Amino acid sequence: RxxxxxxxxKQGYQKVGSEFHEVTIPHYIMEKQL
Numbered sequence: 001r002x003x004x005x006x007x008x009x010k011q012g013y014q015k016v017g018s019e020f021h022e023v024t025i026p027h028y029i030m031e032k033q034l
Contacts, residue, residue, distance in 0.1 A: 001026070
């Protein structure tokens with residue numbers, strides 16, 4: 001979810017691709033290199 005991006009970025013995740021909507025809620029795919 002878009003409102004959780006800051007939390008995931010602090011954990012080392014990065015956004016991948018463009019925003020998409022799931023049930024009218026904006027989302028991003030997040031990935032983390034291991």
